[in-house]
Amino acid sequence: MVLIALAVIVLPLLTRDSYYLDVATTILMNLTLTMSFRLQVSTGQINMAHISFMGIGAYTSALLVTRLGFSFWATLWIGAVTAALLAVPIGSVALRVSGPYYFLITFAFSEVVRLFFNNFFENLFGGPSGLVGIPKPGRLLGMTFNGKLALYWLMAVICAVVVVALVRLDYSRFGLTAGAIRQADLVVETLGVNVFRFKLTTFVVGSFVAGVAGVFFAHYRQVLHSSDFGLEPMVLLVVFTVIGGTGSVWGPVVGTILMTVASELLRELHHYEILVFGAVLILTMLFAPEGLVALPGGARRLLRKLRGRAAEPAGAGVAP
Amino acid sequence: MSIELLVQALLNGFGLAMVYVLVALGLTLIFSILEIINFAHGEFYMLGGYVTYYVYALFGLNYFATLALAILTVGLAGVIAERLIFHDLRGKALNAFIVSLGLLWVMQAGAQLAFGVLDKPVPSAFSGIVRFFGLIISVERLVVSISAIVLIVALYLFLQLSRPGRAMRAVAQDPDAAALQGVNIDAVSALGFGVGCALAGGAGGLLAPVFAVSPAMGALPVVKAFIIIIVGGMGSLPGAVLGGLLLGGLEGLGTLFMGSAAVNMLGFVMVIVVLLLRPRGLVGGA
Amino acid sequence: MLLELRAVSRRFGGLLAVSDLSMTVVSGSIHGLIGPNGAGKSTVFNLITGVLPVTSGEVRFKNERISGLRSSEICRRGIARTFQATALFREYTVLQNVLVGAHLLAAPGLAPTLFWSGTYRDRERQARERGRALLESLGLGAVGSQVAGQLPHRDQKALALAMALATGAELVILDEPLAGLTDQEKGETIAVLRRLREQGLTVLLVEHDMKAVMGVCDTVTVLDHGVRIAEGTPREIQANPAVIEAYLGAEEPGA
Secondary structure (H helix, E strand, O other), rough: HHHHHHHHHHHHHHOHHHHHHHHHHHHHHHHHHHHHHHHHHHHOOOOOOOHHHHHHHHHHHHHHHHHHHHHHHHHHHHHHHHHHHHHEEEEEEOOOOOOOHHHHHHHHHHHHHHHHHHHHOOHOHHHHHHHHOOOOOEEEEEEEOHHHHHHHHHHHHHHHHHHHHHHHHOHHHHHHHHOOOOHHHHHHHHHOOOOOHHHHHHHHHHHHHHHHHHHHHHHHHEEOOOOHHHHHHHHHHHHHHHHOOOOOOOOHHHHHHHHHHHHOOOOOOOHHHHHHHHHHHHHHHOOOOOOOOHHHHHHHHHHHHOOOOOOOOHHHOOOO | OOOOHHHHHHHHHHHHHHHHHHHHHHHHHHHHOOOOOOOOOHHHHHHHHHHHHHHHHHHHOOOHHHHHHHHHHHHHHHHHHHHHHHHHHHHHHHHHHHHHHHHHHHHHHHHHHHHOOEEEOOOOOOOOOEOOOOEEEEEEHHHHHHHHHHHHHHHHHHHHOHHHHHHHHHHHHHHHHHHOOOOOOOHHHHHHHHHHHHHHHHHHHOOOOOOEEEEEEEEEHHHHHHHHHHHHOOOOHHHHHHHHHHHHHHHHHHHHHOOOHHHHHHHHHHHHHHHHHHOOOOOOOO | OEEEEEEEEEEOEEEEEEEEEEEOOOOEEEEEOOOOOOOHHHHHHHEEEEOOOOOEEEEEEEOOOOOOOOHHHHHOEEEEEEEOOOOHHHHHHHHHHHHHHOOOOOOOOOOHHHHOOOHHHHHHHHHHHHHHHHHHOOOOHHOOOOOHOOOOOHHHHHHHHHHHHHHHOOEEEEEOOOOOOOHHHHHHHHHHHOOOOOHOEEEEOOOOOOOHHHHHOOOOEEEEEEEEEEEOOHHHHHHOOOHHHHOOOOOOOOO
16 A cells, blocks of 8 residues: 555656656546445445446536536535435435346446436537536645646545545444445344445445546546446446455455556557457456455465465565 | 327337347346346347348348358357356356456457448348238338247247256256256256357347347347346246336337437336336246 | 244245244243244244244334334344354454444444544454453354354354354344254353353244253243244143144154
8 A cells, every 4th residue: 555655656756748647647536436336346236337426426516617617626525425415315226126136227227327418408418429618627725726747636635535534444344344244144134234224325435436536537537428427437447346356455456557557558459458358357257256466365375285385475475 | 199109109119129028038048047147148149140241141041041040150159158158157146247247348349350340231131011900010020020929939938848948947946956856057057048148149130130230239139138137027038028018118108208318218217116116026036 | 021922923925934923032031942844933033033024913022012123123122143054254254253243342433433543443442352252251262363164163153152142132042053063062052051041141042952952941932833832841841742743753852
């Protein structure tokens, strides 16, 4: 964690190249999303509507700023709170079902939201051609957040707050209960935890964070399309989270960094990018279902077995 | 509003519903045997479309012979996918679901690379319209619907009467008990996955002349199939037929009152309402 | 009385699994629920703990109606249970298992957790200490940091009991606490149950080992096909012709 924090701070000193800053900002934005997604995965829920709450935050902020002249610094909260408020009824409905029904019903919700942004109130949401002309965040406390570097720092601060909070939660009794629900939810319920309310809490908190990421996304990209919050980015979100491993809170960190960089490297070859991602996803699930984070431990165990005795911890630490 | 208008709207809605039921039946069959939700199911449908394009539109083989070929080819592809990928994920719903997302991408990107991104038109095998009692139906849609119904009946007979079909139903009901009775679970899984994909391939072949063939063509039918099986109840074959009729009817009537975007949302709204009232679907069981 | 079932029934489709069952569990007693396989014993447990809803009738605990409440709420009011197929969080350590949902070991709120305040650290330390003490008292002191899924059967059974006790329940409901144990291990578990009774806890258990049931229980209720056919002290039950009838061909009620 210290290493990553250091990298985040050092990077802008090494380069002011706007391309690298852009990639770094994207990583931080994706990380905010995957961490909040993983909060729900830790209780065993694959919420296929997670990206929709990012969209709700994004559109809420974009409209308030462009139509009603709100300040970005106000809509950052308003957008996130709107996403969280809408998550209460949607989560209450979706969490009444479980297992495969849950990811199908959340998928249905995400399609309803996407079709809504795409087809209704075209003068507001911009319809298929998108909502354009969203301004950059602007001034706060005498600083102007318009350049790539300033926006990078802003996203870094947001991401740091989110990561620290979610890591703290994961290592606390809250995280313990979440993992217990994933393993045996009936037992948790009979031990006195209202599993429904607990899952709803993770759903709403996750949606709030997704809303924050959405607001930043809107004012960073300055343009919104309904497809930004459709199935493909949602599947990417699943890939980022799962490849690192959902068993550990560090899984999404590793997965997001690796995959965002890979995605940049393969950007020129769009079809191949998707092909490679799909293949990596399949191979990971088949051969390392615990995710990449679990690989060093697995490799160590394998090495130890090969040597036939309890060897020294193998090699230098690969994990962060 | 006249009765004819209403009935015509319903007919339009049912027109392609039976084909989506085929896709849904494949999904639900795979789900009941392997407890896997195959998000890549639409890609097997797409494969059926491409077989039809190359064999029927380019090579000029007879339409129904092409259809049979599409069913066999895609069924074989399904068996291969089960052996290579899904076999070890039996019952691990979450992992299998994520793997199927990966397969969706691989197959879609593979199709883009192999066949190109552009739509490929497939000429209609049948033209003209039929009129009766003031209603209008295109011959093509009539043939498509009837073919789909024939395939549905064939599946039903296969599951009820044939030995492998009965083995599939036994595994769907209780894999452990089936294994104790000497059913070869491995073979049934592979065959079940293959049959499920074959149905999607057949549907792709049927709809190839109606829509064009493209790498992304699987998205729409698979989404409709999801709606159908959730509404009908996952794992239930009669439920899938019922779900298909409901969805077709609802969408057909919807076009009388709202724009196409709103009609597309109707199905999802129906899913949400049904899951709220009956969390396991209308014919909920498995 | 602590727990009271009033004319409770449960129907599965056409099958009446529990029929018009009334029984009371007296505070501070060990109460046995026995009957041949399929008599509906586990269903009764599920009805009491809210895992299944009752079809008709009501369950009362400390003179309040609890049927219709969520399982978690029923647990908070003082009833905890174990499951027949010992249910644990297999990936967690023994201590972590006890910490899940342990209200005796009150969890700090959200804010202290996020800010890692002094309150948070104090509470967590206390929780761990109490959890360890509980494990110690059940003979699990040495295995606190082992992964639950790899424990021997005896320890898994003891851990399930520890988890139920950690909720601070006044009534613990045990589904076959002795199943699969050796005679010596059974003796140890029975001693633990007696000690819990001395501490004022009430125990309701389903068990097939008749010798143990007759030896440890204060009161025994006998179910057959969802119907109560007898209730009384072990001595009365053993002499009851209806009970002997129900068990003929199955296992004899122990001597």
